Amino acid sequence: NAGVMQNPRHLVRRRGQEARLRCSPMKGHSHVYWYRQLPEEGLKFMVYLQKENIIDESGMPKERFSAEFPKEGPSILRIQQVVRGDSAAYFCASSLLTGTGNYEQYFGPGTRLTVT
Amino acid sequence: QKEVEQNSGPLSVPEGAIASLNCTYSDRGSQSFFWYRQYSGKSPELIMFIYSNGDKEDGRFTAQLNKASQYVSLLIRDSQPSDSATYLCAVNRDDKIIFGKGTRLHILP
Numbered sequence: 250n251a252g253v254m255q256n257p258r259h260l261v262r263r264r265g266q267e268a269r270l271r272c273s274p275m276k277g278h279s280h281v282y283w284y285r286q287l288p289e290e291g292l293k294f295m296v297y298l299q300k301e302n303i304i305d306e307s308g309m310p311k312e313r314f315s316a317e318f319p320k321e322g323p324s325i326l327r328i329q330q331v332v333r334g335d336s337a338a339y340f341c342a343s344s345l346l347t348g349t350g351n352y353e354q355y356f357g358p359g360t361r362l363t364v365t
Numbered sequence: 366q367k368e369v370e371q372n373s374g375p376l377s378v379p380e381g382a383i384a385s386l387n388c389t390y391s392d393r394g395s396q397s398f399f400w401y402r403q404y405s406g407k408s409p410e411l412i413m414f415i416y417s418n419g420d421k422e423d424g425r426f427t428a429q430l431n432k433a434s435q436y437v438s439l440l441i442r443d444s445q446p447s448d449s450a451t452y453l454c455a456v457n458r459d460d461k462i463i464f465g466k467g468t469r470l471h472i473l474p
Contacts, residue, residue, distance in 0.1 A: 291466035305460055340408055354462055356408040
């Protein structure tokens with residue numbers, strides 16, 4: 250199965266701890282996107298990365314949140330000093346950007362973060 | 366004005382009927398349009414994409430795009446109970462995709 254993989258699927262953290270969410274894109278895809286979804290809310294764009302580069306982080310909170318996509322290994326979304334408001338589903342998507350600029354994003358199963 | 370607008374619903378449609386889901390967008394420069402289906406507690410699943418004006422059919426699904434009116438729709442023929450889900454309209458803006466909040470569709474058995 251060459252789909253987008255995310256782990257862990259569920260993550261519980263106490264306030265003040267760090268959360269690390271991992272995403273491996275679909276085979277052959279080199280573009281990764283992170284989204285956050287609050288209950289009964291839409292998907293909110295957070296960050297767009299290519300290998301070793303952050304292309305667009307306009308949706309990332311200025312503090313405590315960071316993302317990377319190293320040359321080897323999965324993309325990681327890191328949340329430091331988590332607060333209850335960080336509780337949400339975090340989805341990763343990947344795409345194969347075509348030369349025409351048209352592309353489709355495919356989503357992983359998500360990580361449900363609960364901050365207690 | 367929101368970038369991507371959808372009626373939140375719920376939209377109730379009898380089984381076997383046609384479900385019509387609508388979406389408007391604000392950026393005239395958008396070129397790519399997507400429909401995702403999301404079941405409760407699950408991740409979004411891409412079901413249709415359309416890049417040109419007109420209709421695009423795939424099985425029971427038809428996507429319709431009217432760039433002049435900045436309007437995109439999804440028709441589901443012969444609706445089934447398994448079609449009950451939230452349908453997300455998404456539109457590209459530069460290098461990213463912007464999602465609407467989704468329309469909840471309920472197919473009545």
